[in-house]
Amino acid sequence: MITMVPKAELHCHLEGAASPDLVRKLAARHAVTLPAETFDADGNFAWDDFLHFLKVYDIASSVIRTPEDYRDVTYQYLMDCAAEGAIYVEVMSSPDHAAAVGMSYTDHLEGIAAGIEDARSESGIEGRIIVTCVRHLGPERGVEVARQVVANPHKLVTGFGMGGDENAFEPRDFAPAFGIVHATGLPCTVHAGEVAGAQSVRAALEALPVQRLGHGVRAMEDPELVRELADRGIVLEVCPGSNIATGVYGSYSDHPLLELRAAGCRITLNSDDPPYFDTTIGREYDRASAVFGFDDASLREVTLTAIEAAFVDEETRENLRQKVVA
Ligand code: HPA
Numbered sequence: 206m207i208t209m210v211p212k213a214e215l216h217c218h219l220e221g222a223a224s225p226d227l228v229r230k231l232a233a234r235h236a237v238t239l240p241a242e243t244f245d246a247d248g249n250f251a252w253d254d255f256l257h258f259l260k261v262y263d264i265a266s267s268v269i270r271t272p273e274d275y276r277d278v279t280y281q282y283l284m285d286c287a288a289e290g291a292i293y294v295e296v297m298s299s300p301d302h303a304a305a306v307g308m309s310y311t312d313h314l315e316g317i318a319a320g321i322e323d324a325r326s327e328s329g330i331e332g333r334i335i336v337t338c339v340r341h342l343g344p345e346r347g348v349e350v351a352r353q354v355v356a357n358p359h360k361l362v363t364g365f366g367m368g369g370d371e372n373a374f375e376p377r378d379f380a381p382a383f384g385i386v387h388a389t390g391l392p393c394t395v396h397a398g399e400v401a402g403a404q405s406v407r408a409a410l411e412a413l414p415v416q417r418l419g420h421g422v423r424a425m426e427d428p429e430l431v432r433e434l435a436d437r438g439i440v441l442e443v444c445p446g447s448n449i450a451t452g453v454y455g456s457y458s459d460h461p462l463l464e465l466r467a468a469g470c471r472i473t474l475n476s477d478d479p480p481y482f483d484t485t486i487g488r489e490y491d492r493a494s495a496v497f498g499f500d501d502a503s504l505r506e507v508t509l510t511a512i513e514a515a516f517v518d519e520e521t522r523e524n525l526r527q528k529v530v531a
């Protein structure tokens with residue numbers, strides 16, 4: 206079952222959206238042999254905790270080597286989302302992953318943009334790009350990525366963010382990187398409150414000019430912080446399937462999505478790294494219905510929240526809104 210409520214996704218790592226089959230196809234395209242332990246006996250990605258996941262993710266991403274590869278990953282992911290009823294998707298790109306295989310910032314961007322344009326003309330889905338830096342690679346690399354963003358303005362690059370290991374460095378170390386991008390008017394988001402607790406969320410909010418948080422769910426550990434998130438209208442890019450897969454919570458009954466929502470926090474539903482976490486945007490909506498008891502009206506509200514918080518121009522936002530309320 207995939208509910209046909211219109212859906213929007215604000216939090217998906219592009220490299221993490223490539224299916225095992227596509228990764229194997231790209232490996233063959235470049236005559237690369239991936240370590241056997243990249244996959245399990247069923248051919249799925251094999252990893253056993255968050256940091257190991259980040260390593261396997263890096264290895265699998267290393268077969269995305271050309272603009273055409275990035276185009277194919279983007280196109281396939283957006284078409285899959287469209288088939289599940291998604292009308293809008295923001296993909297997080299990682300110039301550091303592209304650079305690791307010798308691809309320039311502009312080449313990786315061109316490939317992704319081609320995938321977005323091709324998927325839009327075939328399915329009508331809208332896509333935008335959030336360029337992200339990788340926290341555990343450190344602040345200097347973050348500044349380098351930020352400089353590339355502002356030196357190469359692109360109509361589909363509408364935001365800036367940061368993923369990676371939340372326990373590495375401090376948010377304030379990345380204030381220069383975020384400042385460079387934010388000064389040009391691009392909105393920002395950052396992973397916080399996923400593998401670290403409320404203090405990590407607080408530190409991110411204090412140091413970085415963000416209006417959304419990737420995950421943010423562990424803010425729940427500090428009621429005052431939850432109130433602040435609600436008061437400030439900070440939008441949470443919640444990824445329940447990811448949180449269960451990585452062990453942030455042991456079960457859906459431990460997941461704070463409903464409490465955060467009841468406390469007035471703005472909630473969206475997202476897939477994060479779909480094939481790694483055995484999920485898709487459609488399955489996240491289905492699970493919100495089956496596990497958290499959301500009816501269709503509540504799911505539409507989730508989509509509207511995502512559209513309100515989307516990093517898009519106002520005309521596109523209004524067009525998307527019309528598709529949800531129609
Ligand atoms: N969390 C943090 N960083 C990431 C993730 C994630 O789920 N996926 C890729 N980079």
Ligand code: ZN
Binds near residue numbers: 216368
């Ligand atoms: Zn993420």
